Amino acid sequence: MTPDQPTVSDGGTELDLGRWVSGGACIAHAEGKTWFVRFGIPGERVRVVVTRRARGVVYADVTSVISPSPARTDPACRSFGPGLCGGCDLQHVSLEEQRRSKRDVVVDCLTRLGGMRLDHLKKCVTETTSIPGDAGGLGWRTRMTALRTVGGIGMHRARSHEVVEVTECPITDNRVLPSVMRDVRPGEEFRAAIGSDGIVRVEAQGGSARVREAVTTLVGTESWSLPVGAFWQVHGGFAQYLGDTVVGLAGSVTGETWWDLYAGAGLLTAFLADAGASRVVSVESDGRACSAARRTFHNRPDVVLHHAEVAAWLADQAQPPHGVVVDPPRSGCGPEVTRQLMSLPVPRIIYVACDPAALARDVRILRSGGYEVQRVVPIDAFPMTHHVETVALLAFTHRLS
Numbered sequence: 001m002t003p004d005q006p007t008v009s010d011g012g013t014e015l016d017l018g019r020w021v022s023g024g025a026c027i028a029h030a031e032g033k034t035w036f037v038r039f040g041i042p043g044e045r046v047r048v049v050v051t052r053r054a055r056g057v058v059y060a061d062v063t064s065v066i067s068p069s070p071a072r073t074d075p076a077c078r079s080f081g082p083g084l085c086g087g088c089d090l091q092h093v094s095l096e097e098q099r100r101s102k103r104d105v106v107v108d109c110l111t112r113l114g115g116m117r118l119d120h121l122k123k124c125v126t127e128t129t130s131i132p133g134d135a136g137g138l139g140w141r142t143r144m145t146a147l148r149t150v151g152g153i154g155m156h157r158a159r160s161h162e163v164v165e166v167t168e169c170p171i172t173d174n175r176v177l178p179s180v181m182r183d184v185r186p187g188e189e190f191r192a193a194i195g196s197d198g199i200v201r202v203e204a205q206g207g208s209a210r211v212r213e214a215v216t217t218l219v220g221t222e223s224w225s226l227p228v229g230a231f232w233q234v235h236g237g238f239a240q241y242l243g244d245t246v247v248g249l250a251g252s253v254t255g256e257t258w259w260d261l262y263a264g265a266g267l268l269t270a271f272l273a274d275a276g277a278s279r280v281v282s283v284e285s286d287g288r289a290c291s292a293a294r295r296t297f298h299n300r301p302d303v304v305l306h307h308a309e310v311a312a313w314l315a316d317q318a319q320p321p322h323g324v325v326v327d328p329p330r331s332g333c334g335p336e337v338t339r340q341l342m343s344l345p346v347p348r349i350i351y352v353a354c355d356p357a358a359l360a361r362d363v364r365i366l367r368s369g370g371y372e373v374q375r376v377v378p379i380d381a382f383p384m385t386h387h388v389e390t391v392a393l394l395a396f397t398h399r400l401s
Contacts, residue, residue: 024386086158133237332358
């Protein structure tokens with residue numbers, strides 16, 4: 001039987017699954033269409049149920065496995081699977097295969113969307129790295145936003161606004177849910193976070209768990225005090241690991257000037273300054289993050305803070321620094337910012353991406369302006385999910401005519 005001739009039975013359509021693609025799915029081909037199948041593993045033959053159809057594309061979930069992959073494993077959570085909690089999508093996959101899948105997706109995006117050659121990517125993309133702070137891919141989540149229900153907490157189903165009640169969350173630090181169940185009334189939306197002191201602080205929409213004090217997090221030589229709901233890295237070990245990775249890719253920064261764009265509260269600003277940069281310019285548009293940065297860096301003359309939109313700030317710059325770190329939102333830097341960096345041009349760019357597709361789109365623009373991708377590091381900052389953090393080093397090599 002060929003892949004274009006699926007078996008249809010009362011148990012659903014049978015498919016042979018191909019490679020990993022973005023979003024935690026495997027690709028398959030049948031009925032003259034491309035299928036994106038969740039809850040499978042490449043190489044498996046499975047039965048699926050269709051969840052959505054689009055032009056030439058079918059989305060489906062695995063309902064049963066006919067020929068399982070050796071990488072298939074038992075999920076740690078009872079609420080994992082099709083139609084259940086959407087927080088995880090890879091709990092059925094061994095950690096080794098999860099990390100292989102994330103590297104494969106990064107390479108695939110940089111090839112298809114970034115226009116890069118596969119032979120070059122094989123040399124410059126590292127294996128996906130694991131980070132300290134979890135136990136076998138579990139217990140790493142230190143921040144949560146959800147709904148308190150009568151019997152537990154409400155999480156969204158995958159790709160839905162519908163809420164499903166769960167009574168456990170194995171990827172979350174085991175101190176979080178007991179605090180939520182104790183301090184938040186059913187029906188209230190809440191935010192919870194753990195600081196470096198190990199105390200869970202919870203804010204509830206209805207006011208039953210109103211927290212006045214900020215969450216304080218220590219990383220390296222600095223500390224940050226942020227509201228419970230403010231952005232910070234979710235994996236307990238990721239902030240330190242990310243800073244070390246960025247500094248490692250930057251090489252020697254002693255005496256240099258660096259820009260930290262989309263800087264947030266200044267995590268990477270601190271790492272660059274501590275690594276010896278003589279001047280680090282931090283640019284961030286969010287007011288709460290900027291306030292936190294001012295508290296952290298009030299006695300650091302080597303750090304300059306700007307509360308501004310990145311594109312507007314760059315428009316006023318004429319002299320490039322020695323290097324730039326960009327850590328943009330999920331949509332990426334976009335054409336305007338990437339072309340502004342190219343026009344200077346900035347000698348070194350370290351790009352931190354939470355979406356490999358957005359990274360690849362920006363890389364395509366930067367490569368058209370004479371930049372070369374020298375190193376790409378996928379990081380498993382979100383085990384049991386398809387999400388991957390990627391850090392890439394690009395160097396300006398020549399102007400293209």
